[in-house]
Amino acid sequence: MSVFWANPNTMPPPTSDTLPDxxxxxxxxxxxxxxxxxxxxxxxxxxxxxxxxSHSWSPLLDPPKRWSGTRKAAARRRNLRRRLEKAVPxxxxxxxxxxxxxxxxYFDPDSIEREQCNKN
Numbered sequence: 001m002s003v004f005w006a007n008p009n010t011m012p013p014p015t016s017d018t019l020p021d022x023x024x025x026x027x028x029x030x031x032x033x034x035x036x037x038x039x040x041x042x043x044x045x046x047x048x049x050x051x052x053x054s055h056s057w058s059p060l061l062d063p064p065k066r067w068s069g070t071r072k073a074a075a076r077r078r079n080l081r082r083r084l085e086k087a088v089p090x091x092x093x094x095x096x097x098x099x100x101x102x103x104x105x106y107f108d109p110d111s112i113e114r115e116q117c118n119k120n
Contacts, residue, residue, distance in 0.1 A: 001036065002027045003045055006054035025053060029060070069113035076107055 047053035
């Protein structure tokens with residue numbers, strides 16, 4: 001549960017004491033949702049609707065799992081093959097070969113891995 005500055009176009013007033021992130025007024029980790037309302041009523045700061053401050057909650061989630069380059073390349077080739085066999089079954093082999101030659105990096109596991117590393 002948190003109280004944070006929700007106006008995306010401005011920053012909180014300089015007189016407000018915020019947490020180090022500069023936009024949060026109050027944070028609390030609630031492990032049992034049955035006591036959430038009680039905790040909020042006792043501990044959360046009172047905020048006026050429309051003042052820029054907002055109550056929110058965000059779940060604690062595991063980071064998303066990324067596919068390896070090999071798995072992603074295999075899925076891309078499998079999807080390409082499936083689309084071609086549906087659209088042009090007699091020429092699927094020929095068009096698959098052309099597409100693999102036209103965009104080799106898109107279907108190459110090592111290129112996919114490098115691309116993922118550059119994004120992070």
